[in-house]
Amino acid sequence: MIYFILIIVLFLLMIGAAVYSIRQKDLLYATIATGIISLVLSVLFYLLQAPDVALTEAAIGVALTTIIFIITIRNTVRYEDESDNKEKFKSGVK
Amino acid sequence: MKKFVVILLLAVMGYYISAIFFDIGFGNSHLVEGISPVKDAYLEETVNTLSVANTVTSIVVNFRGFDTLGEVTVLFLAVTALGSILYKKRHQAGDRSVLFSASKIVTSGSKLLFPAIVLLGAYVFIHGHLSPGGGFQGGVIIATGFLLMLLAYENFTVGHNALSVIESLAGITFAGVGMWGLIYGGSFLENFLPVGTLNDLFSGGVIPIIYIAVGFKVAAELTGVIYTVLHEKG
Numbered sequence: 001m002i003y004f005i006l007i008i009v010l011f012l013l014m015i016g017a018a019v020y021s022i023r024q025k026d027l028l029y030a031t032i033a034t035g036i037i038s039l040v041l042s043v044l045f046y047l048l049q050a051p052d053v054a055l056t057e058a059a060i061g062v063a064l065t066t067i068i069f070i071i072t073i074r075n076t077v078r079y080e081d082e083s084d085n086k087e088k089f090k091s092g093v094k
Numbered sequence: 095m096k097k098f099v100v101i102l103l104l105a106v107m108g109y110y111i112s113a114i115f116f117d118i119g120f121g122n123s124h125l126v127e128g129i130s131p132v133k134d135a136y137l138e139e140t141v142n143t144l145s146v147a148n149t150v151t152s153i154v155v156n157f158r159g160f161d162t163l164g165e166v167t168v169l170f171l172a173v174t175a176l177g178s179i180l181y182k183k184r185h186q187a188g189d190r191s192v193l194f195s196a197s198k199i200v201t202s203g204s205k206l207l208f209p210a211i212v213l214l215g216a217y218v219f220i221h222g223h224l225s226p227g228g229g230f231q232g233g234v235i236i237a238t239g240f241l242l243m244l245l246a247y248e249n250f251t252v253g254h255n256a257l258s259v260i261e262s263l264a265g266i267t268f269a270g271v272g273m274w275g276l277i278y279g280g281s282f283l284e285n286f287l288p289v290g291t292l293n294d295l296f297s298g299g300v301i302p303i304i305y306i307a308v309g310f311k312v313a314a315e316l317t318g319v320i321y322t323v324l325h326e327k328g
Contacts, residue, residue, distance in 0.1 A: 051226035051227075052148075052150045052151075052226045052227060052228065052231070054226075055218070055226060055227045055231040056230060056231050056234070059231055059234035059235055059238065060234055063234070063238045063241070064234060064237065064238065064241075064316065064320075067241060067320070068319075068320075068323055071323055071324060072323075075326065
């Protein structure tokens, strides 16, 4: 029973982090939230008795992907600009 | 209207997919003895014929070894494409980039942690047939060690020639072991070495050799990716 509750809590944490990373305008925070998704996912894989996949997910999802996204943010822009986006959509429609 | 149609379609698809899962029982009936002959064959062959403790490794490297060669090739192609796109855009440290000098604490800590991380990665891929993990996991762990050093020391460089030599040799080893199995045993990646006893470090025939080669290859490729992206002109 406690195992089941733990898995449900981890799932809710993953969904919460995913929604946060979509809603967040600061791309650095959004990237950290995606890293949290991978971390919780690797714990879940471990609980579901797949330690090989858990190791892969921890190494690639948490470390490498997050770092590459952070480097990209450092080289481009940090904040998602809403007004810029809207104008792009408008010109696309016309 | 469009959103409504999309949600309706997704709901119908979700219903049928969940119905399939409920019918099968999500792994329950597959674990009953005798229902899946392929599973039984894998579990039996892994212990009796190959004497490998980790069934996942024996499937990934031996029974489905050709798929692993394809995966390694896909990773190699992706790294080559990235390198060819970003090749001309190198720049020195000090421009607007992620490279700036770190503090004394960070550099000392990185120097202390780097050998431990590389050792952990090597352990993971050498013991791939005994414990969870393997070539890919160990290679990525080693690449994160190099990432730490590249972030801590702005002048830390990785020789591209050494990386490509290591990667090519590892790839040649993988393909060569597979071809030797084709000549000797009759099929690609056929085992031609003595398998030893279960739970020994030197067991499993060609599986440790292939996983060590894969570990070196993945470590070299991902270190190259990190180095290229870090030194890209912003």
